[in-house]
Amino acid sequence: MLCDMVIFMLDTRYNNARVRQSHTNNDWKKRPHNNSRFGKRGFVANTIDINRFINKAQVVNATEVPKSKTSFGDFAICDILKRSIANCGFTTPTPIQDRAIPAILTGRDVIGLANTGTGKTAAFLIPMINKILANPQEKVLIIVPVRELAIQIQEDFRTFAQKTNLFATVIVGGANIQRQMSELHRGQNVVIGTPGRLKDLITRKKLNLSGYNNVILDEADRMLDMGFINDVKFFLSLVSKKRQTMLFSATFGREIEKLVNQFLSNPERISLRITETSKQIDQDIVRVTPSKDKFEILYDLLNQTQFEKVLVFTRTKYGADKLSKKLSQKGFKSESIHGGKPHNRRQRALKMFKENSIKILIATDVAARGLDIPNVSHVINFDIPATFDDYIHRIGRTGRAGQLGKALTFVN
Numbered sequence: 001m002l003c004d005m006v007i008f009m010l011d012t013r014y015n016n017a018r019v020r021q022s023h024t025n026n027d028w029k030k031r032p033h034n035n036s037r038f039g040k041r042g043f044v045a046n047t048i049d050i051n052r053f054i055n056k057a058q059v060v061n062a063t064e065v066p067k068s069k070t071s072f073g074d075f076a077i078c079d080i081l082k083r084s085i086a087n088c089g090f091t092t093p094t095p096i097q098d099r100a101i102p103a104i105l106t107g108r109d110v111i112g113l114a115n116t117g118t119g120k121t122a123a124f125l126i127p128m129i130n131k132i133l134a135n136p137q138e139k140v141l142i143i144v145p146v147r148e149l150a151i152q153i154q155e156d157f158r159t160f161a162q163k164t165n166l167f168a169t170v171i172v173g174g175a176n177i178q179r180q181m182s183e184l185h186r187g188q189n190v191v192i193g194t195p196g197r198l199k200d201l202i203t204r205k206k207l208n209l210s211g212y213n214n215v216i217l218d219e220a221d222r223m224l225d226m227g228f229i230n231d232v233k234f235f236l237s238l239v240s241k242k243r244q245t246m247l248f249s250a251t252f253g254r255e256i257e258k259l260v261n262q263f264l265s266n267p268e269r270i271s272l273r274i275t276e277t278s279k280q281i282d283q284d285i286v287r288v289t290p291s292k293d294k295f296e297i298l299y300d301l302l303n304q305t306q307f308e309k310v311l312v313f314t315r316t317k318y319g320a321d322k323l324s325k326k327l328s329q330k331g332f333k334s335e336s337i338h339g340g341k342p343h344n345r346r347q348r349a350l351k352m353f354k355e356n357s358i359k360i361l362i363a364t365d366v367a368a369r370g371l372d373i374p375n376v377s378h379v380i381n382f383d384i385p386a387t388f389d390d391y392i393h394r395i396g397r398t399g400r401a402g403q404l405g406k407a408l409t410f411v412n
Contacts, residue, residue, distance in 0.1 A: 048388050050285055053381075053409040057282035057399070075101055077130040084162050085126070094119035099270045101127050104246065109267035111260060112248040117372070117400030118272065120248045121156050124216050129161050131214065132189050140214040142192040143235060145222040146366050147172035147343065148350060150192045153218065157190060166190070171207070173197045174343030181206045195223065195231040202238070209238040216246045217259075221389065224255040236263045250396065251389045281399035283407045294410060295326060298382060301408070302332060302360065308377040309353075312362045313394050315383035317341075323382065324362040334360035365390055373397055381409040 096114040104127035169183040171193030201207040317338040324336035335349035353361040399405025
């Protein structure tokens with residue numbers, strides 16, 4: 001909370017100073033963009049060329065779409081799992097599933113790199129479920145950066161594991177720890193957790209990782225960016241030495257490569273990330289001039305009929321709550337979601353947005369990673385993200401599953 005207040009005050013002073021300055025294009029490019037953030041060494045500023053926020057969506061021809069060579073029925077998985085997949089209406093795997101599932105089934109370590117919205121979760125869940133069905137002694141640990149992603153993976157697990165008597169528990173902060181300990185005591189095939197709560201339960205001796213011989217790091221780069229590198233190394237030092245390890249993400253940095261070299265054994269690298277951002281997302285900037293308030297511009301946009309389901313990103317928790325409150329006062333159905341909100345309120349806001357009970361969700365980057373929210377028509381960066389990787393993940397919430405999306409970024 002203190003950090004957010006400081007960020008807000010610094011942002012306010014910075015923006016007030018900018019209003020008094022010239023707003024020519026050349027002057028704007030010479031100054032640091034309004035995307036400062038706190039770093040380990042204090043308040044720092046990163047610069048992203050605004051031209052990277054402009055990219056017209058392309059119509060993808062059928063001949064350009066990578067064709068999967070198999071159907072789910074062709075995979076060497078058990079019949080009950082094939083029936084579960086068929087009951088979900090899935091017949092043809094996505095390219096990342098087409099390549100990752102057979103590799104994981106062979107027992108190899110795997111690194112999967114693909115754009116957001118391409119089905120990475122199913123790419124590791126399906127072979128893991130099959131592995132447990134073949135040997136109920138198998139245990140799977142899935143580590144993720146944020147609790148919403150953990151819960152979503154559990155929901156996907158339940159979908160694919162229907163009628164199998166397999167169970168997965170979510171271990172995340174903000175939720176009832178006594179209930180989590182009780183579920184662990186009963187025994188679970190799969191544990192899906194965030195680093196903080198996992199470490200807490202390990203310290204309490206309620207979670208023993210020595211028997212876990214399958215480890216998945218989902219959105220691994222985000223965990224390292226959030227400062228979880230030492231926690232991740234700690235978990236990997238506790239799990240079984242004889243294990244299968246998988247890393248999945250939409251971006252891949254130098255720190256992940258160090259992790260790969262230290263903890264993975266001759267991994268199969270699968271990279272299907274052809275472009276930085278999806279071709280199906282129309283990207284543009286919205287210039288904020290001194291003559292018009294930023295909120296007024298957002299208000300005018302949201303009043304347009306094509307803005308059907310909108311995810312708005314702010315830099316701080318304070319900014320998310322403030323913006324949501326102002327929109328509600330203007331008659332919009334909106335909620336905010338960020339790391340400072342209680343777990344149940346975060347889940348309620350996300351559920352309302354997914355089910356279209358609200359039209360607008362205001363979020364910090366907690367909602368930018370891995371979350372599969374259907375039919376988001378627009379992503380609006382009310383505040384410029386700290387890094388371009390953050391931008392990639394933010395706008396990846398739209399234009400998913402073959403749909404066209406629109407991303408707008410506010411710049412001064």
